[in-house]
Amino acid sequence: MPSVPRSVALGASLLWLGVSLGCAPASDPNDAASTSREAENLPPIEMEGVIFEGYHGDLQDLNILASGATVNMATHLANLRDVTIHFTAEDDTGGKKTTSKVQIAAPKGQFHLDGDDFTLTDGVTGTTEEGQRFVTDAVHYVGKTRLLVSDSPVEMHRATLVVTASGMQLEVPTHKIHLTGNVRAQAMPK
Amino acid sequence: MSRVLPFALVCALAALARADETPAPAGPPAPPPTTSSDAADRLGLKFTKGAELVITSEEATGVKNAAGRQTVVFTKNVKANQADMHLESDWLEAIYPPTGNGHPDHVTAKGSVVITQGDNTAHCAEAEIDNVACTAECHSQGTQAKLDRGTDTVIADTIYFDLCKNTVKAVGNVSVRVKQTDPNTPATPGATTPSATPAPAPAKATGG
Numbered sequence: 001m002p003s004v005p006r007s008v009a010l011g012a013s014l015l016w017l018g019v020s021l022g023c024a025p026a027s028d029p030n031d032a033a034s035t036s037r038e039a040e041n042l043p044p045i046e047m048e049g050v051i052f053e054g055y056h057g058d059l060q061d062l063n064i065l066a067s068g069a070t071v072n073m074a075t076h077l078a079n080l081r082d083v084t085i086h087f088t089a090e091d092d093t094g095g096k097k098t099t100s101k102v103q104i105a106a107p108k109g110q111f112h113l114d115g116d117d118f119t120l121t122d123g124v125t126g127t128t129e130e131g132q133r134f135v136t137d138a139v140h141y142v143g144k145t146r147l148l149v150s151d152s153p154v155e156m157h158r159a160t161l162v163v164t165a166s167g168m169q170l171e172v173p174t175h176k177i178h179l180t181g182n183v184r185a186q187a188m189p190k
Numbered sequence: 191m192s193r194v195l196p197f198a199l200v201c202a203l204a205a206l207a208r209a210d211e212t213p214a215p216a217g218p219p220a221p222p223p224t225t226s227s228d229a230a231d232r233l234g235l236k237f238t239k240g241a242e243l244v245i246t247s248e249e250a251t252g253v254k255n256a257a258g259r260q261t262v263v264f265t266k267n268v269k270a271n272q273a274d275m276h277l278e279s280d281w282l283e284a285i286y287p288p289t290g291n292g293h294p295d296h297v298t299a300k301g302s303v304v305i306t307q308g309d310n311t312a313h314c315a316e317a318e319i320d321n322v323a324c325t326a327e328c329h330s331q332g333t334q335a336k337l338d339r340g341t342d343t344v345i346a347d348t349i350y351f352d353l354c355k356n357t358v359k360a361v362g363n364v365s366v367r368v369k370q371t372d373p374n375t376p377a378t379p380g381a382t383t384p385s386a387t388p389a390p391a392p393a394k395a396t397g398g
Binding site: 158176179182 | 250
């Protein structure tokens with residue numbers, strides 16, 4: 001198994017994977033098939049101290065930190081450990097890139113290298129743009145729609161307000177939060 | 191059969207019948223009720239400020255409004271409860287203060303709004319509750335807003351409540367219906383007169 005030093009950028013590693021797996025000359029189908037077979041035969045790559053920057057078009061919209069990752073080159077999946085994901089956003093004046101307050105963390109994550117989609121599991125904690133904290137079992141992020149979705153019960157906290165629901169959808173660009181099923185907002189006594 | 195009405199209610203209805211825009215006096219502010227009979231002595235609705243507020247619904251959407259305030263829109267089978275005050279509606283928007291207080295300072299409810307407190311029930315298409323000003327207004331488009339107080343009813347284009355002073359004001363095409371009660375029937379504190387009781391011609395006042 002290849003030994004990878006700490007703090008290696010997963011993006012760089014993935015670039016290497018892209019070169020070796022996806023950028024083979026398409027003019028020769030035999031070469032492409034051969035490269036694909038080689039990828040299936042490659043062992044998974046173990047990494048420590050992973051940093052990955054995800055892009056949505058030209059916009060960097062994800063910053064993923066993980067204490068470790070196992071990258072499966074056949075399935076193009078990265079299994080992440082102790083993962084924290086920050087979302088970035090453009091401000092309203094001139095498209096300047098800023099760091100959003102939206103952040104999520106979980107003990108386990110699975111990142112789809114081909115589409116910026118990921119799933120976090122085993123107890124997800126997060127913060128919304130307005131500083132609300134939320135807890136749920138698992139979330140799934142769809143890079144194409146930039147939607148963060150949880151089908152598990154969600155609990156959100158904002159000062160003395162506690163909101164629970166059966167599920168949640170967070171629109172990352174607009175910070176709009178949809179809560180679905182058995183919504184309960186409890187404002188504690190002052 | 192003679193009419194038996196609490197003195198406070200007679201005063202209140204007389205004030206409404208004049209259809210002026212002065213809140214009907216309700217005497218000194220009443221403490222928060224502990225029983226339904228306490229609530230029945232009220233003129234309108236009274237807000238227990240700072241009490242736990244629970245809003246439930248099937249769906250909700252949270253977003254910042256144009257003014258940068260955090261708002262949550264609750265939809266489908268919305269119910270809100272605070273102390274002995276209950277609200278039901280199809281749609282409810284709660285606007286929260288920027289300081290992070292968990293209690294909304296403004297609430298708008300739309301669609302089959304019913305606000306209940308003790309024997310008082312207000313029905314309208316739309317209700318606005320201002321928790322800072324401690325006021326509420328209940329109005330309807332097409333039909334009128336209605337306040338049932340025990341067996342008596344106030345109907346108007348808009349009904350205003352001062353939720354702290356415990357006063358009510360009805361404005362626009364005001365109609366007051368006072369049902370007679372049977373003096374032989376022992377009064378039960380907090381109980382509503384059965385609807386099967388023959389209803390006499392209502393006392394009606396129109397104004398606005």
